[in-house]
Amino acid sequence: WGEPLIFELSREGRIGYTMPKPIEDVSVEIPEKLRRKSPLNLPELSEPEVVKHYTRLSEMNYGVDNGIYPLGSCTMKYNPKINEEIAAHPGVAYVHPYQDERTVQGALKIMWELEQWLKEITGMDRFTLQPAAGANGEFTGVMIIRAYHLDRGETQRTEMLVPDSAHGTNPASAAMAGFKVIEIPSNENGTVDLEALENAVSERTAGLMLTNPNTLGIFEDEILEIAKIVHRAGGLLYYDGANLNAVLGKVRPGDMGFDVVHLNLHKTFSTPHGGGGPGSGPVGVKDFLKDYLPVPLVGYDEERGYYLDYDVPKSIGKVKELYGNFAVIVRALTYLKIMGRDGLKEVSEIAVLNANYLTQKLKGTKGYGLPHKELRKHEVVFSAEPMKKETGVKALDVAKRLLDFGLHAPTIYFPLIVHEALMIEPTETVSKEELDAYVEALKRISEEAYSNPEVVKNAPHSTAVKRVDDVLAAKRPIITWRMYRELREKGEVDI
Amino acid sequence: WGEPLIFELSREGRIGYTMPKPIEDVSVEIPEKLRRKSPLNLPELSEPEVVKHYTRLSEMNYGVDNGIYPLGSCTMKYNPKINEEIAAHPGVAYVHPYQDERTVQGALKIMWELEQWLKEITGMDRFTLQPAAGANGEFTGVMIIRAYHLDRGETQRTEMLVPDSAHGTNPASAAMAGFKVIEIPSNENGTVDLEALENAVSERTAGLMLTNPNTLGIFEDEILEIAKIVHRAGGLLYYDGANLNAVLGKVRPGDMGFDVVHLNLHKTFSTPHGGGGPGSGPVGVKDFLKDYLPVPLVGYDEERGYYLDYDVPKSIGKVKELYGNFAVIVRALTYLKIMGRDGLKEVSEIAVLNANYLTQKLKGTKGYGLPHKELRKHEVVFSAEPMKKETGVKALDVAKRLLDFGLHAPTIYFPLIVHEALMIEPTETVSKEELDAYVEALKRISEEAYSNPEVVKNAPHSTAVKRVDDVLAAKRPIITWRMYRELREKGEVDI
Amino acid sequence: MGKHYIPNSANREEMLKEIGLSSIESLFSDVPRGMVKEFNLPDGKSEYEVFLELSEVLSKNKTILDTPSFLGAGTYFHYVPAHVKYLIERSEFLTSYTPYQPEISQGMLQALFEYQSLIAELVGLPIVNASMYDWGTAMAEAALMSARVTRKNKFVVPKHLSPEKKRVLETYAAGPGLEVVEIPWDESGQLDLEKLKEEVDSAAGVYIELPNFFGILEENIEEVGEIAHDAGALFVVGVDPTILGIVEAPGELGADIVVGEAAYFGSPMNFGGPRAGIFATRNDRKLIRQMPGRIIGMTKDAEGRRAFVMTLQTREQHIRRAKATSNICSNEALVAVAAAIHLATLGPRGLRELGEVILKNTAYLKKKLSEVAEIPFGGINFKDVLVRFEKPYSEIHEGLLERNIHGGYYIGKHFPELGESALFAATETTRKEWVDALIDALKEVA
Amino acid sequence: MGKHYIPNSANREEMLKEIGLSSIESLFSDVPRGMVKEFNLPDGKSEYEVFLELSEVLSKNKTILDTPSFLGAGTYFHYVPAHVKYLIERSEFLTSYTPYQPEISQGMLQALFEYQSLIAELVGLPIVNASMYDWGTAMAEAALMSARVTRKNKFVVPKHLSPEKKRVLETYAAGPGLEVVEIPWDESGQLDLEKLKEEVDSAAGVYIELPNFFGILEENIEEVGEIAHDAGALFVVGVDPTILGIVEAPGELGADIVVGEAAYFGSPMNFGGPRAGIFATRNDRKLIRQMPGRIIGMTKDAEGRRAFVMTLQTREQHIRRAKATSNICSNEALVAVAAAIHLATLGPRGLRELGEVILKNTAYLKKKLSEVAEIPFGGINFKDVLVRFEKPYSEIHEGLLERNIHGGYYIGKHFPELGESALFAATETTRKEWVDALIDALKEVA
Structure with a gap:
């Protein structure tokens, strides 16, 4: 190495x-x-x-093909290789986005078809595939909400409500769109506190951004009431699709009352994550919002065939150049066609089964708390707070020790409302044996924490590099070879 | 693991x-x-x-993309990725060999073009691309020699001469064709002993199978004399192309006097070795032998375009189904077109430079003898015999110890005429730094052999498995899961 | 269908039993009644059927290998060496995510550090992030960053900006209420410096492109930078990085921020996406603190060995939330790695040669086009050439298409003052026979 | 050109100097004067140019995706799941060679052991080698092996054998002077048992195929085996392994040696190659000693852990030289691994389904063909169906081709007694619309 x-x-x-x-x-x-x-x-x-x-x-480097990769809220499922084969077709690679539409009927058909699938899956009426990633989709969504209110002259709707359990991108996206972010606390069940929500809504409310199931993996069972409160106040409901894998093929955000939805093709729809990207974050809206979507949309007409539709008069404009991450879109459609109705339902059912199986198997292990409800959807958040208090071993240490067993760590320290959070999302593509091995490893780490905590605190031991010093990295940033060279010439670096 | x-x-x-x-x-x-x-x-x-x-x-598993892989006589050069891309074209994968020739003009053109390149590279007049591998090519070649003599009524020509330094496939192929194999000893220079050759030839001589440069990496500098002796006796000269990388673009077997040549596309022409295959072993012949080639050949004619020519009346028949390993053929042609005349010459020049650089750098290191001439072509054979005598460390131990340094071992115990042979062929695609590191490792092993031989004898230490017991494997063969299951049920196995 | 991806489909009952549940439905008992429903979607298909179907659909696209094309205007047909594609398809890269666990992600981290480092050499600025979505969003984020850094509220751009980038910028500018001001071009097709001076007052940032949207090299980059700096604005340069083997690094020409398109290296056109935006800035804490996007840094591990890690994360949304410098989370890491591999393959000589070949091919195209149409602007072109026709361009386009040639990008709609104009582009991939066929065809139809 | 593959092109002078040489020429001083020459070959080209050129050449091939085809006769369009291709392109597999150093080659060794093991389950014999070149050469080597084992000199085969395999066998038989005897088919298109009994005397081996060349399941496999064994001959069965989910393992039907084509799993047609020959035999030392080809075995490492290694090498050419059981060295390892991955993916249920779908599609094709032409033989067909036409088949072929359909394989040339006959084949990939279009076309042209 x-x-x-x-x-x-x-x-x-x-x-x-x-x-x-x-x-x-x-x-x-x-x-x-x-x-x-x-x-x-x-x-x-x-x-x-x-x-x-x-x-x-x-x-x-460790990827999904190397083993379980249960990063919570990231849906690290297996990426079928057929997706890659189709995306490598010359009809993807060697096509220019400005070609005459008669010469790109295949590409446009793929975009159009994907839209039809996503509409039915979410219960929305129209989709843009332009956003490059989830956060780009969120930005699109909140900009649409903004445009809608402005269009109606409701210039005072400057507040976006975001639960305290939300992904960081939610408040960040709302802020980029110029909204003031109002945080809504969670109740003891880990779901939105309805009273706090009631108190928060007003004529300034532009909308509420919600993930359902939320980042605790808990289904917001009062979602219809939440929707009612927000809608009654004149706000719109935004669905963060990061956790759609939990309800895929079973429940539709549109039926929960959401007005705007973004999806992550690289999470739910099995396109690879590429070390951090490219992703793809399509945004769907209910009919009354479709005039605000970014341009172009993809249209179809018997005579003309498929075409790019720039005629969206109230469009928010563009959130990215051109039409989105087409090569990712192709992968997602490939996946959908193979899965079909039953396959998608199977995805969420087994994803949820896997998460609950792991929850039940790990529950009660010394050092790991399970705050909030037991019934989870696609992911579960344990808390290493008891372990930390009793042994000094932190969630970070548990994560690092997992690496020693050849396993990827869960997401840690998120959501922020759980201390020492270990956020585990197995997905439907891991096997029972992998889940059992993961639980075994976490149990063994618990034993170690109480018997020999140093072995956990100093983990990992068997990886290519030992624990990486991120404090040093931030204190003395070396971002490029150019900086490194300069620092080395000055004798200020010894790496 | x-x-x-x-x-x-x-x-x-x-x-x-x-x-x-x-x-x-x-x-x-x-x-x-x-x-x-x-x-x-x-x-x-x-x-x-x-x-x-x-x-x-x-x-x-260790491949060429992991590091230096200097297996002597195997020419483990870098396999350009463009070869893979072209070979993955639908026009390769989804084409049936019995298609109407009008629908496979592309495939036939590729075969025809490759033949033109190989003819010029070898100085031969006609090629078959049918053989699946080098040994299959050798069999083709000796069958052609057999057919030639029989056709001329010389039924008494039943002896094939093979130098003692030859690849094992040479005598095996000759035997499969029904020949009696006569071994020709090498002289002190490591080349064919002319006197012995003179004594061996007779009216029973069908031909001589020769590699030039030979397996010691030494150019048979008396090749014209050798050819004269064999031809005078009525025999034909067969060129084993395994070592063509040494003279590619510089010297042609046809100009040395050879009548039949086989090439290894997977060695000289950069197609990957796939863990042992597929290879491809085209066979070229001088004009007077072309009527004996396997069917079909690829023809070209202005009106008809490219076509499969089954009209080879004296053909030896077929040595393999269909037309050869087409997907390998495509890769080789891709390589040739990129390299061109100068590129091919550069290949052999740097391949020879690399081998001689390594020879000179390693020469004189305690324990490694360098029998025969110093000037080598693409490979060099050192002998660990001094080391074995002085320390008990064998060539096998040296090979295993190299693995500990993350390096692939050379070919060992071949050619048979060198005791404790270490047969090193770096190829042109390794860098000077890799050669230096290899020499360094061999020198360090020499030091270890003389100071701490056990560390070498028990090598490897850092690999996934330790030294593998091949004696046990042969003594109690377990060839399949089926056998393993049965043995385990009987309690006769504990692995 | 789909169970072949879902191992525990076979273990449903066993697992339910182990955790004491009778049915999958009980796992969804928290979903309001009636909300779970059957979806109106097609049945799943076998991989083979989907392969056949999508292969056929995609074959309906005319590729540039089927029909020579002169489209550019921000997307170009560059050749991607096979090994680049091969390497980024290695599943350890392809199927990994954001390297949250650096100890088992050193490969991706180092590859991204190398990307940052290679881009730094090209653009002449030492701070580079690990990618934005594309050039357009990088430029828009640079505008927002300029406003944050200078606490001013106006961003100055050339009028000759691609419609794509302009609309992205407008969308991003809307939320914070950033004013976007356009500066026209002069008679040479380059930014009008006098007009810039008139408008630069109170600008947060001034943006210019190299080459500009008309394909012309803006000669007065340094002057524009000086005007920007004199006005207290940040100087933002957008650059096509394939030119940087022959053209001075924008960082050396005064740029505070450089944006551009990294996907010109290592990625095919892909009908426009994915891409990867370059974002670089000076080594100035004030700027770095306001920079968007993920950054990889070099550090040590517990044993003092070199290691890489995500750094300066306190700018990012997962920590700063509503106060983050950007909402970006997933970026275009793999596209950036592809660019890095391609750049490492080219090296200094290759990058220079690439620039020169494009420059020469563009000059050839321009010369040939000038024989059959009007070229309104002189100067040096790189890739795009603006051509003005007398006939409506749509007629010319039809004529070319009938001859199996795809013409350029019509810009009359966006720039009516330029009449029936289109951008025709060349790169290193352009073949003489294509250009000659184009000219022959134009002689007939133009 | 080509220097981009040759790092030390840049280090020539430095390296020459270090070893005390003045020029590259001195390294070739042992080559007879005048023998070194300039070759008459084209200049090298850039990767892009070669990509363009060969893409265009290969596009001239009509693929089965362009033109539905009913060709079979030994080569079939099976679907290869994408992950199979992906995995064998992993460079650790792709660019490795024969695993001479087992300690760093456990991956390939285990994959090949798994291949052997999977084939053993299919064919019902416990000894399997790591591949021959193809079915034809495997069959020919089985003939030679039979002769070595029995010390007899005659090999009995069906007359209804593919011309490919027949010619391969003849070539291999020539050297050792093995006599090849052909047994005709009976009125059901299956081997004539009476004729076999007449000819079996003093045979080294008897060979039969399942299905046979006409696509028909030979029902009397066991009887043929008994006849062979009664005569002291080895019983060699050639099998299309894709049938073995629904048809009994030949090892259970009495076969001493089973050969076949492994590339039907995991490999595309590739215009006929590469392939991989199956070679399996009984666990009998006498047979194993005479077996050709490389064999991987399970053993232990120095610490007693499971490990894999090439074994029983004393049969092979690099040790036995002229006395080896075969000259084979490079085999078709990667093709075998692809077959293993595909088989592991199918599993028992998938293999059964594959067999059933092919059986049903073949039956559909046969039924439909019987509406427009003569089907001379009854019985159960698998993949191939023999069809006899009244018109010359070449005319029918032309008519089909004009309608963008590729008909079957004409066998009238090789079996004139069957008249204007051709083999039309179906597999799991055959689409109803293809068959229906074929029948419509045949109604017009046949």
Whole structure:
């Protein structure tokens, strides 16, 4: 291990590329003012060296194909390889977004079809596929809410309600859209406190952003009442689709009273997460909001076939260039067609079964608390607070110790309302044996915490690198090779 | 590590496949006598489990993309990824070999073009691409020699001459073709002993099978004399192309006097080795032998375009079904077109430079002898005999110890004429730094052998499994899960 | 269908029993009555059927391999070496997520650190994030950041900006009420400096592109930067990074923030997405604190060895929530890694050659086009060339399409003052025979 | 060109100097004068140019996705699940070689052991090698092995054998002078048992196929085996393994050696190659000693843990040389691993379903064909169906091709006694619309 940086592997004169010759070898002069004079410190390597380097780096990374990856709220399910094969079709890769619509009927049909699926799955009436990710979708959604109120002259609706258990993107997106964020506390069941909600709504309320099931994995069973309160106050209901995997094929946000929904194709619909992206965050709305969607939409008409529809007069505009992450969209549609109605229902049922199985198997293990209700949906949040109090072993330590068993850690310290949170989302694509092994590992860590806490506190022991110092990273940022080089020349770094 | 067998991961009822429905769901009865009654003990797994299993297995394997892989006589060069991309074209995968030739002009053109390249590279006049591998090519070649002599009524030519340094496939192929194999000793230079050759040739001589450079990496500098002797006796000269990488683009077997040549597309022409195959072993012949080639050949004609030519009246027949390993052929042509004339020359020049650089750097290191000439071509054979005598550390131990440094071992104990042989072929695609690291490791092992031989004798230490017991494997063969199950039931196995 | 992805479909009963439940329904007992329903969706299909169906649908797209195309205007046909695609399909990269556990994610972290480092060399600024969604959103976030940093409320952009980017900027600007001011081009098709001077007062940031939307190299980058700085504005440069082997790094020309499109390296066109926005800035704590997006840093592990980790996260939404510098969470990591691999493959010489070949091919295209149509602007073009026709461009487009050539991007709709104009683009992939066929066709139809 | 694969192209001078040489030429000083020459070959090209060129060439092939096809006769369009292709493209598998160093090759060794094990379950024999080149060469090697084991010199085969396999067998038989005797079919299109009895005397081996070349299930497998064994011959069964979910394992029907085509699992058609020959035999030392090909075995490492290794190598050419059981060295390992992954994916239920769907689709095709042409033989067909036409088949073929349908494989040339006959095949991939279009077309042209 300890693969050098690509810059450190560079040797003068090595070549890794081939370049076609210019059509005509004339000299074209860059204006003197613009000509590059500063050195171009790129590495020089041959192709075999580049391939070996990134192959080695890949081997220093853990993905869904390596084992269970139960990051809560991230839905790290298996990514079927057929998705990749379809997305690699030349009809995806070699198509320009500005092509005449008659030459991209296949691409437009795929977008149109995906929209039909998403409409039925969510109970919404129209979708945009433009947002590049969940947060981009949230931004789209809240901008639509904003446009709707402004369009109706309700300029005073400047407040967006967000539960304290919400994903951080919710308040951040609302703020980007210019809203003031009002936090709604959770009650002892881990769901929205209705009284607090009643108190919070007013003529300033633009809407409420909600995840259901919420980030505790708990279904907001008073959702119809919540919707009533918000709607009665003139606000709209926004559904954060991050947790849709829990209700896929069984319950529709539209039927819960939501007006705007974003989905994460890379979570629920099995497209790979790519180390952090690309994702895709389509946004669906009820009929009365469809005139505010970003442009273009995809239309269909017998004569014209599929087409890009820029005629959305009240559109919020664009939230990203072009039409969205098309290669991700293709993957999601592939998945949907294979799964079908029954398959999608099977997804949520087994995702929920897996989470509850794990909950019940782990419940009662010393050191792990289970705040709030026992019945969960796709994920569960345990609290390592008892363990911390009794042994000093924190949620972070538990997470790191899991790595020693070849397992990925859960999401930790989120949601914020659970102290020392361990947020576990197994998804439907792990096996019973993997769940049992995970529970076993967590139980063993509990034993260790109470018998030999140091082994947990100093974990991980068997990984390529030992515990990584993030405090140092923030204190003395080294963001690029350029910075590193400078610091090293000054003798200010010893890594 | 320690991934279970796929059978051990099986759980009843798990499903990994999807199957299209039958066109019509009628019942078709298999005759009672044929109906399957014996149990079908295949494993039951979901697709994610299958993917995780084989992903983990792959991570327990070392390939060219992981580092230097200097197996002598195997030419483990980098396999360009563009080869894979072209070979994955639907025009390769979804084409049936019996399609009307008008519908496979692309495939036939590729075969035809590759033949033109190979002809110029070898100095031969016609090629078959049918053989699946080098040994299959050798068999093809010696069968052609056989057919030639028989066709001329020289039924007495039943002896094939093979140097003692030859690959084991040479005598084996000759024997399969019905020849008696006569071994020709090497002289002190490591090349064919001309006097012995003179004494061996007779009217019974069908031909001589030769590799040049030979398996010691030494160029048979008396090749023209050798050819004269064999030809004078009425025999033909067969070129084993395993070592072509040494002279690619510089010297042609046809110009050395060879009449029949086989090539290894998976060695010289950069197609991947796939853990042992598929390879591809085209065979080229001089004009006077072309009527003996296997059918079909690929022809071209202005009107008809490319076509399969079955009209080879004296053909030896077929050495394999259909036309050869087409997907490998596509890869080789891709490589050739990118390399071009100069690129091929660069290949052999740097392959030879790398081998000689390594030779000179390692030469003189205690324990490693360098029998025969110093000047090598693409590979070099050191002898660990001094080390064995002085320390008890054998070539095998050196090989195993190299694994501890994350390096692949050389070929060992071959060629047979060098005791404790370490046969190293770096190829042109490794870097100077990799060569230096390899030499360093071998030097360090030498030091260890003389200071602490046990550490070498018990190597490897840092691999997933420790030294594997091949004696036990041969003594009590367990070839399949079926055998393992039976032995385990009888309590005769404890693995 | 779909059970082949769901191992425990086979273990339902066993697992329910183990946790003392009688049915799956009991797991959904908290859902209000009547809300669980049968969906009106098609049955699942076998992988083979879906493969057949989608292969056929996608075959209906005319690819650039079927029909030579001169479309550019922000999306270009660059060649992606096969090994780049191969490497990012390695499942350890492909199926991982945000590297929350650095100890088992060093590969992705280092690859992203290398991406940041390679981009830093290109743009000449030492602080680079691990990607935005695309150039357009990166530019819009740069506008918002300028406003936060300067506490001013106006962002100045060229009028000759792509309609895509303009609409993205407008959407992002709406929430915080940022005013977007457009500066026209001069007779050379470049930013009108005099007009800029008139408008720059109280600007939070000034934005310029290299090359600009018309494909022309803006020669007065440094002057624009000086005007911006004199007015107390941040200077934001948008750059097509494929030019940076031959053109000076914007950081050296005075840029405070550089944005651009990283997906020009390592990614195919993909009908427009995914992309990856470049976002770089100066090493200035004031700027870094306001920077959007994820950042990877180098640090040590517990044994003092080099290691990589996500850093400076206190700017981000999962910690700062409503006060974050951006809401971005999922970014375009894999696209960034692809760009890094491609860049590492090109090296300094390759990047220079790439720039030169594009420059020459563009010059060839421009020269040839000038034989059959009007080229309103001189200067040096990179990729795009603005061409003005006499006939309605839609007629010309039809004529070309009939000849199996896809013409350029019509801009008359967005810039009516330019008449029947279109952008025709060349890159290193453009073949002489394509251009010659285009010119022959234009001679007939233009 | 090509230097991008050759790192030390940049280090020539430095390395030469370090080893005290002045030029590359001196490294070739042992080559006879005048033998080194300039080759008459094209210049190298960029990867992009070769990609364009070969993509265009390959697009000239009509694929089965472009033109529905009813070709079979030994090569079939089976669907390969995407994950199979994905996994065997993992470079650790793809770019490794024969696992000579087991300690760093456990992955490939175990995958091949699993291949052997899966095939053993299918064919009902416990000894399986790690692959031959294809079914044809496996059959030919089985003939040679029979001769070695029995020390007899005659190999009995059905007359209704594919021309491919027949010619391969003849070539392999030539060297050792093995006599190949053909047994005709009876009126049901199956092996004529009476004729077999007449010819079996002094045979080293008797070979039969399931299904046979006409696609018909040979019902008397066990009887043929008994006849062979009574004559002291080995009984060799060639089997299409995709049938083995519904048909009894040949090992249970008396086979001493089973051969077949493993590439029907996990590999696309690839214009005929690569393939992978199945080779299995009974657990009998006498047979194992004479078996060709590489074999992987389970053993222990120095610490007693399970490990895999190549075993029983004393049969092989690199040790036995001229006395080896075969010359095979490189085999078809990766194709075998692909087959293993596909088989592991199917499992027992999938293999059964696969067999049933093929059986039903074949029956549908046969029924439909019988409406428009003569089906000379009854019985149960699997994949191939023999159809006899009145018109010359070449005319029918032309007519179908004009209608964008590729008809079957004409066998009149090889079996003139069957007239204008062709084999039309179905598999699980065959679509109803294809068959219906075929029948409509045949109504017009046949």
